[in-house]
Amino acid sequence: MAKATFRITRGGKDGLKPVDYTTEVGEGMVVLDAVHQIQAESAPDLAVRWNCKAGKCGSCSAEVNGMPKLMCMTRLTDLNLDEPVTIEPMRAFPVIRDLVTDVSWNFEVKKRIKKFKPRAPDAPDGTWRMSQVDVDRVQEFRKCIECFLCQDVCHVLRDHHKHDEFIGPRFFVYTAALEMHPLDVEDRLGDLRKTDGLGYCNITKCCTKVCPENITITDNAIIPLKERVVDRFFDPLRALISKVTG
Amino acid sequence: MKTEVQIIEHDVLVIGAGGAGLRAAIEASATGARVGLVCKSLLGKAHTVMAEGGMAASLGNVDDRDNWRVHFADTMRGGQYLNNPLMAEFHAKEAPARVNELEAWGAVFDRTKDGRILQRNFGGHRYPRLAHVGDRTGLEMIRTLQDHGIHQGIDVHMECTVVEILKEGGRVCGAFAYDRERGRFRVFKAPAIVIATGGIGRAFKITSNSWEYTGDGQALAYRAGAELMDMEFVQFHPTGMVWPPSVRGILVTEGVRGEGGVLRNKDGRRFMFDDIPENYKSSTADNEEEGWSYTQGDKNSRRPPELLTRDHVARCIVREIKAGRGSPHGGVFLDISWIKERLKNAPEHIKKKLPSMYHQFKQLAGLDITTEPMEVGPTTHYVMGGVRVDPTTQMSRVAGLFAAGESAAGLHGANRLGGNSLSDLLVFGKRAGEYAAKYAKEQKALAVNESQVEELVRKTLEPFERSGTAGAENAFVVQAALQEMMQELVGIVRTDAEMRRAIEGLKVLRQRAKKVSVEGHREFNPGWHTALELENLLTVAEAVTICALERQESRGAHFRDDFPKKSDTWSTFNLGIERGGDGEMKLSRVPLPPMTDEHKKIIAEMA
Structure with a gap:
């Protein structure tokens, strides 16, 4: 299976910094799947909101490669995986922790x-x-x-x-x-x-x-x-x- | 150093902000009670948003032959007569008023030609009965309740998890919780608590349920001394997505079949015609033509077999897959695109009637449902069982502890009809809120035992202390192991031997759960949250397994390969679970509540 790197914003009030995580990617995966995989493999305290994973609840909003997106509806095949995929919290709201903002x-x-x-x-x-x-x-x-x-x-x-x-x-x-x-x-x-x-x-x-x-x-x-x-x-x-x- | 705990006082505390919780909170606060509403997510994100098809209510707008008696009979037949008949009666009688009330609060349902609320066909309902908004009815419902509720003076505590119900002298006095954002502890003091936490789907690997569905309410109530009932009845929705792997389990609404979608195996055969249960034969179409005209509103036609009850459709799909007649990725085909043979503008029609399905497949599977069939297979969807409650007040046997919606048992018996969930949330959410507020008014506030709170703080922080210790476990890994095991051993087709293995497996998982450690700190830490939810998941998984092992027959959603037939010996009681004095689960047989003469008469007439 292919691997891809995700550059995820980590941190909170005390400062934010991008951290690279590399994980395996498979068929049909969306950005939220990659985040969950990273959470289970190497970063269990990586904060992210999500619920339905089907584009119906609007919880997993973030900025993927600079574009505001629902992570559960953004397929990896639509992204360039030769470069690290950046995942950042929404910018219009203060960050609580990692990808979670105070809305x-x-x-x-x-x-x-x-x-x-x-x-x-x-x-x-x-x-x-x-x-x-x-x-x-x-x-x-x-x-x-x-x-x-x-x-x-x-x-x-x-x-x-x-x-x-x-x-x-x-x-x-x-x-x-x-x-x-x-x-x-x-x-x-x-x-x-x-x-x-x-x-x-x-x-x-x-x-x-x-x-x-x-x-x-x-x-x-x-x-x-x-x-x-x-x-x-x-x-x-x-x-x-x-x-x-x- | 003593950890700081914030104290918040309410008259009624509602745990869970989906349809039932919101409706309960609205009702309680309308009586003047001070209401707190706690939810694990942000307000408006609860799993109710995922409900697609509609809410069942015998408004009779599309077919005026419908009334509460037919709805009652359909619900009882669907539940294989293990339902609480009084709850089924209240539900059928009160659902129309609850739906109309939503309209008065701003909901915008699809309309009939004469401007009334439109109703659609659904499995097991004799007449078109589901008030709906395209295929996003749940969103409409939750948003309506949310937008109405925020003006009611309810205190909403978002992203907050309740860890334990607190009692004093046998009565509820509050709840211990932590806020997920900052990890601070809270004690909610309240003489009445309504549990409205939804289901247990995350105990299984393939599920349509969100992460929140970890059986919190059932486990909280169980630990507080309430009885659980009907836990063996877990509904596997026949149609979940199967491909690609990352979306496996996501729901494909029954509305697809209600609008004329058909199930086919890899040979193109409409296999649902091959096995129509005896008690549904007279009301089911025996040819494709009749089935189609039923979906198009012909009142003289009988429903297509795709609209039989969910338990039956799910089993037929499993049979096709096991016989090697499935689709390439281990499902069967669900085709709505074929209606282009019958309808002009079929693609537009499909997009209008099933917009989120169109969107979901297009975006997640790269598939256009207006031109190609979908691949679908069963997915864990709903638990009929839950906290045993009084049918009128929704109070459990613990004074001051109420439950409503999916977390409560009784209405659905052995199998829930599609569309009966949203109406359940409204009818019994309202009742729970009303009676909880009434109960709270009659009570004096009780003190909270401080040493109990200190002990809970210690227990809640324990996983952090295990960080770095030898043999420490990862919460996500243990959770995944539980889900794999339940899926494999206590899933849609069950046997004695497999479930005994599951009982042993649960013991091992309990030991592993005790060793779960958490890294980092308390601010929005999913590892910690998952660790704390494990105990609840294990509790409900054990309850499901014990009950499923006990019930030696196949009925409704519970199917035993070693006892494939329904048996009269098992038709007179529900299975109850309570915590024994030794802390072990105790199983009991709860005699079915008696039916009134009117109930019997209706059932005899409609059979």
Whole structure:
């Protein structure tokens, strides 16, 4: 069997350094398999998050050869194994240990977004009627597995560290799913403009590119939200009418 | 020096944040109780996300002949009548309300033409019954509960593992835990604890379960004095991926067959037609045409044999493989691409109905399921057994200790129907949360015994002290040895001789587990985590083996090569496991709870 070298970032608050591990690679292996093999063979304390190993839970996010990826869905055959494969933790979040980052900020952000608020039920038995075409676009957003790779790649967070002023692509998708939910009657446009920092996004579409669920984050979620905010707050005609009518 | 232990107080502590745990936490906190929710992973990553097909509830949106009585009868028949009938009744009656409630909390199910929740066919369910979202229903469910729950004032303790349940005077008073990120110790003080930790799949080598499924809840409850039941019934899902090796065991949803996918051997034969059990003959199609029209919604057709119960389909697949009629990598073929002969736009249809399956095979196996058949084989999927609980309150025999979802026993009997798990989580998660909160209100807080906590700290840190000692074992190696052995000796086809070897093997593994050493320190150290989970895995593995050895018949998911027939002598009791006074496992026969006259009537009518 062939061997390959993996250059894995190790360490924590006291400093990070790349360490090379060489292990055997077999047919169909993904990056996470290699990490597990290394863990079992030579580095039992190598910290890594993972769960389903099938691209459904979004736990094993990392940067493989510099690209934000799910390790469980990145096949070794798609990588150049003649060179060491680098595996690094996500950069938009502080490292706890090795490949594990502190993503708790994301959970705090989500709590701030106004929750789902449905209209009164449509039927006497307390249920609603929605047609499939109306739920299609929301279902696209709800495919999100919260791997936070879109947050990781977004330069507003990654390079400019605007975590206090900008909620990031994941939570624009989340907000879009709520705003476009056929039953929802809550209003989040004011928050999007003010506290969520929607304006910081300059639609470079990096988030869309790295999304393992292929959600068209920028085109289907962020841009329509920007349009709604613009319609509400920056429409000259509307501004004039509201001035006249008070 | 005394190790620092953080004390956190709750009224109700829920262990596990999958469907059952989240639902329990939501319900308990809605009553005003202070609720803590502990999970080994990040919130929203629990194994519930892997559930694909849907949640069973007799909404009757697609076929209005469906109602709770049919669902009850299907569940009992599927479980070979070892189910707790009252739990099966509650489940069938309450599932529709639980599903509608999810919609009120923001879930977006696939729709019928008239705008209601769409339902799909699944094995063992007489009518289309599974509310679903493509093939990612579990994700929809967990996200809905999570996003609703975070606004309920629940304290979530992520990446935290409970090591032991603490008791005082026979009652639950808290739990001892450590946080995985930093390795710090915590004591949760709580008069009521809900165990919702899921299953035991990691006791086997080929499994669809994530690393978290190490039987923690079952083992915690067992050590706390609760009884386990039905542990011999481990469900092997008929269709897991078999190739490439690194993905072996990953689930291929039953939805593939629900949408018209067929099983074939290497000769192209639809072997499921060759063996249709007697009690399902009248409801199963006897030709391909009828089977196809059933999957396309024809109410007058009977289901194709691919949609027989999971235990049966898994055994038929094993039979084909053992007879040398399997696929190149030791499975059989599951083909959905053939529907192009029947449907225009078949590839688009498949991608729409089974998006994650398409994605999973494309990315992990380099295979396009819209043009080629998949290779599949059985994979350890679910344990019907678990903590024995009261059907109404979900409380175990230990005062204050509740269990719900996969970690509890009773609803599914000898075999679970697909789709009955997600509804189980909701129905009994809610009940557990409700009754745990009620119980907690009636209790006075109990003190936690400090010397017990100190002893637990010492025990938890022991593996570090063995670092560098002679004969030290690696936790991953011992875990792998256990998985190999259970797969080989207590797997899908069982015999007396093999299971006796397993009992001996478990003794050896226990000794090895005592020598496991850990390198490094306490911060996010997977070696340490794996070492600590070993005891739980060994406990559930032993319970499974003891029960499986005892049950000398084949029923539901439990198949004995030496006793291949179902036997009436074994139809009147469940097998229970408890910790004896000497610390050894004690086996007992628990008489089946009586059925009400109504239960009997329904079963007689529907048979």
